[in-house]
Amino acid sequence: MTMRLDYLSIFPAYFDVLDISLLGKAAVNGLVEVHAHDLRDWTHDRHRTVDDTPCGGGAGMVMKPDPWGEAFDEIIGTEPDSSVHVIFPSPSGAPFTQSAAQELSSAVRIVFCCGRYEGIDHRVIDYARSMWTVHEVSLGDYVLNGGEVAALAITEAVVRLVPGFMGNPESLAEESFSAGQDGLLEYPLFTRPVSWRGLDVPEVLMSGHHGRIAKWRRDESVRLTCERRPDLTDSDFGVPH
Numbered sequence: 001m002t003m004r005l006d007y008l009s010i011f012p013a014y015f016d017v018l019d020i021s022l023l024g025k026a027a028v029n030g031l032v033e034v035h036a037h038d039l040r041d042w043t044h045d046r047h048r049t050v051d052d053t054p055c056g057g058g059a060g061m062v063m064k065p066d067p068w069g070e071a072f073d074e075i076i077g078t079e080p081d082s083s084v085h086v087i088f089p090s091p092s093g094a095p096f097t098q099s100a101a102q103e104l105s106s107a108v109r110i111v112f113c114c115g116r117y118e119g120i121d122h123r124v125i126d127y128a129r130s131m132w133t134v135h136e137v138s139l140g141d142y143v144l145n146g147g148e149v150a151a152l153a154i155t156e157a158v159v160r161l162v163p164g165f166m167g168n169p170e171s172l173a174e175e176s177f178s179a180g181q182d183g184l185l186e187y188p189l190f191t192r193p194v195s196w197r198g199l200d201v202p203e204v205l206m207s208g209h210h211g212r213i214a215k216w217r218r219d220e221s222v223r224l225t226c227e228r229r230p231d232l233t234d235s236d237f238g239v240p241h
């Protein structure tokens with residue numbers, strides 16, 4: 001089943017990058033189909049206006065609802081369909097997580113609505129909720145200038161989980177932020193040369209002793225998680241008290 005991805009933005013060129021790298025291969029293999037659209041194509045004035053001043057006052061500009069509605073009609077349709085997932089990246093969205101990526105990886109259709117300025121007229125989101133399955137999500141607690149970079153990040157997180165996309169699915173099993181790693185951060189990785197600029201690969205990794213290697217990796221994951229992500233630790237990580 002091909003996953004169709006649509007991107008609505010006033011900077012559709014952001015999504016040219018999706019024609020290369022792994023995603024390009026997936027498109028070639030028919031796993032995903034990518035369509036980027038310029039929101040200004042659904043404006044009707046000489047200046048192709050997409051924004052206006054905020055009702056009630058306040059700084060900046062707000063994206064007008066009209067172009068979004070007309071774009072939705074043409075790109076998605078005018079009939080409700082809960083199988084269509086519409087994603088609004090937003091500073092006030094729910095944190096985007098690996099489990100959300102996992103859920104979306106089975107979607108047949110995802111439409112990314114990339115806002116700019118101070119954001120999109122809220123009626124656009126309310127209308128979308130009445131028609132499709134809507135996700136208002138944030139990448140994290142830092143401020144971006146628009147939704148495009150978030151849409152790219154979410155795309156990569158989702159598409160790499162689509163069955164048949166990754167060459168070696170085993171590599172997905174051991175990843176951080178997934179059950180395979182007990183929710184711990186990943187251990188440090190090394191490859192050849194064994195000695196590099198006076199820095200050596202930890203001896204245990206060259207020992208060939210799989211039990212010791214597994215213990216070293218687990219210990220490193222626990223250490224890193226306790227240091228960097230205490231929010232991910234819980235009482236029974238097996239961390240010695």
Ligand SMILES: N#Cc1c(-c2ccc3ccn(Cc4ccc(CN5CCCC5)cc4)c3c2)n[nH]c1N
Pocket residue numbers: 089090091093114115116117118119120137138139140141142143144145146147150
């Ligand atoms: N995902 C994601 C995001 C975004 C994101 C996503 C989508 C849009 C559309 C427009 N912007 C710009 C912007 C930036 C800040 C504000 C907040 N206001 C400013 C002054 C009073 C509050 C409003 C809009 C966006 C930013 N930022 N950070 C993330 N993790």
